[in-house]
Amino acid sequence: xxxxxxxxxxxxxxxxxxxxxxxxxxxxxxxxxxxxxxxxxxxxxxxxxxxxxxxxxxxxxxxxxxxxxxxxxxxxxxxxxxxxxxxxxxxxxxxxxxxxxxxxxxxxxxxxxxxxxxxxxxxxxxxxxxxxxxxxxxxxxxxxxxxxxxxxxxxxxxxxxxxxxxxxxxxxxxxxxxxxxxxxxxxxxxxxxxxxxxxxxxxxxxxxxxxxxxxxxxxxxxxxxxxxxxxxxxxxxxxxxxxxxxxxxxxxxxxxxxxxxxxxxxxxxxxxxxxxxxxxxxxxxxxxxxxxxxxxxxxxxxxxxxxxxxxxxxxxxxxxxxxxxxxxxxxxxxxxxxxxxxxxxxxxxxxxxxxxxxxxxxxxxxxxxxxxxxxxxx
Numbered sequence: 001x002x003x004x005x006x007x008x009x010x011x012x013x014x015x016x017x018x019x020x021x022x023x024x025x026x027x028x029x030x031x032x033x034x035x036x037x038x039x040x041x042x043x044x045x046x047x048x049x050x051x052x053x054x055x056x057x058x059x060x061x062x063x064x065x066x067x068x069x070x071x072x073x074x075x076x077x078x079x080x081x082x083x084x085x086x087x088x089x090x091x092x093x094x095x096x097x098x099x100x101x102x103x104x105x106x107x108x109x110x111x112x113x114x115x116x117x118x119x120x121x122x123x124x125x126x127x128x129x130x131x132x133x134x135x136x137x138x139x140x141x142x143x144x145x146x147x148x149x150x151x152x153x154x155x156x157x158x159x160x161x162x163x164x165x166x167x168x169x170x171x172x173x174x175x176x177x178x179x180x181x182x183x184x185x186x187x188x189x190x191x192x193x194x195x196x197x198x199x200x201x202x203x204x205x206x207x208x209x210x211x212x213x214x215x216x217x218x219x220x221x222x223x224x225x226x227x228x229x230x231x232x233x234x235x236x237x238x239x240x241x242x243x244x245x246x247x248x249x250x251x252x253x254x255x256x257x258x259x260x261x262x263x264x265x266x267x268x269x270x271x272x273x274x275x276x277x278x279x280x281x282x283x284x285x286x287x288x289x290x291x292x293x294x295x296x297x298x299x300x301x302x303x304x305x306x307x308x309x310x311x312x313x314x315x316x317x318x319x320x321x322x323x324x325x326x327x328x329x330x331x332x333x334x335x336x337x338x339x340x341x342x343x344x345x346x347x348x349x350x351x352x353x354x355x356x357x358x359x360x361x362x363x364x365x366x367x368x369x370x371x372x373x374x375x376x377x378x
Contacts, residue, residue, distance in 0.1 A: 007071020008035035014281035077262040133158035177250035241287030
């Protein structure tokens with residue numbers, strides 16, 4: 001089958017390779033000629049901005065595309081949900097919009113009584129407590145800030161930060177605790193398999209750069225997450241496939257921060273696969289191409305930590321100098337020496353994976369990464 005992957009970035013490579021493994025004739029679309037998949041695909045790279053839905057539709061028609069697969073960006077899945085392709089297996093554009101738009105998603109959470117923060121009206125301030133302000137259409141933590149609800153100057157400043165990053169903003173209740181993600185695969189609106197990942201940040205409080213897969217999770221949290229996913233799947237009549245959730249646990253209670261039906265970025269798929277043996281990218285792509293899922297798991301669990309190298313300040317990137325002796329499992333460079341690293345996740349030097357002997361040592365390393373004790377940039 002001729003398949004179009006709507007993404008050419010490094011994060012989409014595992015999806016691309018999974019589609020080739022399935023035996024498909026794989027095309028890619030994106031407008032950056034330096035992207036790895038634009039180079040790998042050769043004559044089957046379509047040079048187009050995939051946010052232009054009409055243009056992508058025209059390419060699908062002229063190249064007789066039979067199925068479409070979103071990559072690892074919000075724009076890619078938004079486009080896929082709006083394309084008309086014979087074997088398309090995407091959610092409706094309206095359903096995707098509700099999940100992707102932060103304001104609409106908060107309204108959905110309230111309507112279904114899901115465990116999640118609640119939207120707070122601007123006119124209700126001043127009031128006690130901490131709150132968070134975020135753009136409704138930005139990503140990777142851009143424009144997000146916390147403020148004290150009794151401090152009107154802080155409120156105004158947070159709103160201004162959010163407006164600079166997006167077209168509109170949302171204020172919601174703030175919950176402080178450990179951040180996790182749940183990657184679940186659903187069939188007939190029911191969770192069939194799920195993975196829980198502990199997530200943290202060493203550079204920017206609102207953008208993950210360090211994570212590892214848990215081999216256990218509080219049963220109450222798991223039950224609430226599965227129940228919430230199945231409620232949303234039923235309410236929005238979602239198709240089979242991945243449902244990814246980020247949530248915070250505060251005082252043993254989970255609060256859903258955001259969700260997505262596209263593959264997470266920064267090679268999250270490889271974190272699951274390296275740790276458990278589960279073919280994450282294959283199963284993700286399978287749901288869009290009517291391919292039978294693969295549920296293989298390795299007999300031996302590996303303790304793998306994923307870390308994205310970022311900088312706290314603007315500096316010219318030369319290399320990574322280790323303070324300890326970590327066991328590097330795999331590394332994916334994203335920039336060359338001599339290029340400029342921008343502060344707080346403005347860009348990334350590489351995505352790295354480390355292997356440890358036990359979950360305890362993996363957890364200890366996670367804490368060291370968050371304290372910036374593993375390496376320094378120079």
